[in-house]
Amino acid sequence: MKNVIKRSIQLLNLVSNNKTISTNEIKDSITDYRDLSDQAFRRSFERDKSLLRSFGYLLEYENDKWGFDQGYSLGGSYVFNKIKKEAKIDIDEFIANYLIVKKSLNLEIEELVNPEILSKILLATNDKKRLGFTYLSKYRKVKPQGIRFHDGSWYLAAFEGQVFKTFKIEYITDLKVGNKENLFNTTDEPFNFSWEDSKSFLNICISLPKSLYIANKSVFSHKLIKHVQNDEIHIRTSDTYGLVKFLLICDGSFELLSIDKPDLIKEILDE
Amino acid sequence: MNKRLNIKFIQSFLKTIKNKPLWLIDNLLLELEISEKELFYILTIVSDIYTTSGETFIDYEINEDKKEINFNLSENVSEFLSINDGELFNIFFLLSTDANLLSLQEENKSIKDFSNILANYFTLESTDYDEPLRLPFNDQLNVIEYIKLGSSNSIFYKIKPITLKSNSDGIILEAFDVDENLIKSFLVERIVNITDDSEYLESSKIKTNTIKVEFDLLDENFLNKLGSRIYKCVEGKLYMEFYSYENALDYAIKNLLFLEVAAPSDLLNDINKRKNNLMEML
Numbered sequence: 428m429k430n431v432i433k434r435s436i437q438l439l440n441l442v443s444n445n446k447t448i449s450t451n452e453i454k455d456s457i458t459d460y461r462d463l464s465d466q467a468f469r470r471s472f473e474r475d476k477s478l479l480r481s482f483g484y485l486l487e488y489e490n491d492k493w494g495f496d497q498g499y500s501l502g503g504s505y506v507f508n509k510i511k512k513e514a515k516i517d518i519d520e521f522i523a524n525y526l527i528v529k530k531s532l533n534l535e536i537e538e539l540v541n542p543e544i545l546s547k548i549l550l551a552t553n554d555k556k557r558l559g560f561t562y563l564s565k566y567r568k569v570k571p572q573g574i575r576f577h578d579g580s581w582y583l584a585a586f587e588g589q590v591f592k593t594f595k596i597e598y599i600t601d602l603k604v605g606n607k608e609n610l611f612n613t614t615d616e617p618f619n620f621s622w623e624d625s626k627s628f629l630n631i632c633i634s635l636p637k638s639l640y641i642a643n644k645s646v647f648s649h650k651l652i653k654h655v656q657n658d659e660i661h662i663r664t665s666d667t668y669g670l671v672k673f674l675l676i677c678d679g680s681f682e683l684l685s686i687d688k689p690d691l692i693k694e695i696l697d698e
Numbered sequence: 699m700n701k702r703l704n705i706k707f708i709q710s711f712l713k714t715i716k717n718k719p720l721w722l723i724d725n726l727l728l729e730l731e732i733s734e735k736e737l738f739y740i741l742t743i744v745s746d747i748y749t750t751s752g753e754t755f756i757d758y759e760i761n762e763d764k765k766e767i768n769f770n771l772s773e774n775v776s777e778f779l780s781i782n783d784g785e786l787f788n789i790f791f792l793l794s795t796d797a798n799l800l801s802l803q804e805e806n807k808s809i810k811d812f813s814n815i816l817a818n819y820f821t822l823e824s825t826d827y828d829e830p831l832r833l834p835f836n837d838q839l840n841v842i843e844y845i846k847l848g849s850s851n852s853i854f855y856k857i858k859p860i861t862l863k864s865n866s867d868g869i870i871l872e873a874f875d876v877d878e879n880l881i882k883s884f885l886v887e888r889i890v891n892i893t894d895d896s897e898y899l900e901s902s903k904i905k906t907n908t909i910k911v912e913f914d915l916l917d918e919n920f921l922n923k924l925g926s927r928i929y930k931c932v933e934g935k936l937y938m939e940f941y942s943y944e945n946a947l948d949y950a951i952k953n954l955l956f957l958e959v960a961a962p963s964d965l966l967n968d969i970n971k972r973k974n975n976l977m978e979m980l
Contacts, residue, residue: 428703433743435705436778440749443777456750482706483782504780506819516815522713524812525781528789529710531802537863539791542784549783552821563922573821576791580868598923613821638852638890642845645868645887646952668955671976675951678972680850689980696973 434459434475439484442501447489449498483542503542505550540574540581544596547604548574548583552613557605558585563598570611577648586611629688631670632661635681646673659684667691703736706785711740712756712775719769723760726767749774788862790816839876843891844884848944848951852890855882862886909946910939911965913957920956935960 437457441448453472454460460468476486485503511518551558552571559568569585569592576582581596636658644651647669653661664670671692674681686692714729715721721729727737747755749772757770793799793813803810840859843852857873860881864870869886913936915921921931930937936957940946943965950959950969959966 429739429743432703432705432708433747436708436744436747436755439705439780440747440755440774440778443774443780479705482704483784484705484780501780503782503784506783506786506816507781509819510815519717520808521812521815522779522781523717524808525786525789526710526713527806528793528799528802528809528812531798532792532796535861536785536788536792537861538784539788539862539864539869540784542782545787546783549787549819553819563919581864638843638845639850641890642888672951672954674976675954675969675972676848676948677850678975683979686980693977693980696977 430459431475431478435479438475438479438486439501442486442499447498447500453499480543483538483546485543485546503546505546505553509553540596544599544602545574547602548596551604554608555611555613556608557610558583558602559605560594560602561600562594567594569594572613628663628665629667629670629686629691630661630663631686632659632684633674633681634659634684635677639677639680643673643676646676668695671695703740708740708744709779709781712744712771712779715769716771716775716779719771721767721769723765723767786816787820790820792862841893842884842889843893845888845890846942846944847885847888848942848946848948854893855884857882857884907943908939908941909943909962909965910937911946911950911959912937912961913950914960915956916958917956920953 434457438453441453441456448456450472454463454468460471463471479486483503484501486499487502488499489497510516510521548558548571550556552573555570557568558571559566561567567587569583569587571583571585572591573584574581574596575584575593582593583596583599584591584593586592630652634657637654640654640660647664648666649662649664649670651660652663653659655661662670674692711730715726723734723737727734730737732740741758744756745754745758749755753772754770755772755774759768759770760766761768790813793803793816803813840857842855842857844855845852855873856876858876859871859873861872862869863872867885871884871886871889872881873884874880875882915931915934915936921936928939938946938949940949946965947968950957950965951972954969959969
């Protein structure tokens, strides 16, 4: 374990500050690697790379055929490097504040979003570069706009052609960032899902214990119009399928007080 | 050793000592929340590293009489220090949603500035938390009121929070269940209340048994959404195992457009009964 941590520090130290370093230089610079055969070095290096990746430090090989500096560089710290380079702030103070916030949390936070995908999305959104990825078996090329948290999941908001779409990050694979910068503008508009633009809303009023509503409200997309003290809730939604799921889960615990389009629910139950 | 000594912790250690090279050993242990044994373990690692120009990465001197430690850091340490995007994103998300961190920003202007700097780089929307996430967890015991997936009844747990993370179900709190002496995962959105000991009822817990379910697959594209979930698919049938009946019920309802329960019949009857009840209400 001791040697692994030591090698990880040495590797990060070699590639820190935007340096690019060749595989041979890595082998020569780290004592543990130096005496290994090429094959054993490869195996050990790949293991260390994957360990660093699990902590969000991405050792990436620059493979641009027109580039001068080919080799490994450190990815995954796009925002920090950008702040260090561009923001007119004291970086030591920034780190000190980061430590205060982290300490006041009282619990560890592991990754909330896949760090590799997150880092590439951040880079592409801020530098206005195109993203290419496979999404549920289909290849997409998009202009990223930002990230949205909804229903316990993370979504990439992006333009595919002229159409604004949201992609669940969990289903994104083989994500690649384009080379060209400043290809598009980002929007200040809210990142709406397609169903949020719908005009066909359904209004429903039910009586349900508040705790049960809190625990299950993310099952469907809706707007809470009113929550009366005696557990009476008024909801407006166009996510009828989600509403059916919500009502089936809460079976036996709610009373239906009123609904303006019951046929929409009946249609789904009849399917 | 209790502390998870990994590359992330070494980064935190270096960030802590960089701006203040002279420390009372006791204070440093307190700040890092580690034991003396762990501190010396770290020191043996970092003091054995040399930069490309041949100087020591970190050197230190201990004054036994004053119980002080003085660090001498190579200039490379500044370049080495970094905070990766995942960590900053986690912090930014919680700065915008967690009640404790929101009040910390009101009290401390430099934390507010820190949050504003991050806001320039993260374009993030969250509609799930109209009210900030309430996670007033301290490192002591908490009693939470929790509604399990597929259930409509609250269960109280006496827990000690460990980690906040996320998976395909949402944001997860990993915590130590004091009574069962086990580490468990709780979906944050299903923690409906944080209470005091008086409401705690150990008897409300029910032991659960795993359940195997056979589904008819209604849409083959659904398989692409299964990710790392373990399943078997044979000739249009999907076989899965769930840790409880309630969990299987919740899964079957949430995916009823793609899957239909074939067995066990109890589960199928339960879903049909719920559909009939709803139909009658309409």
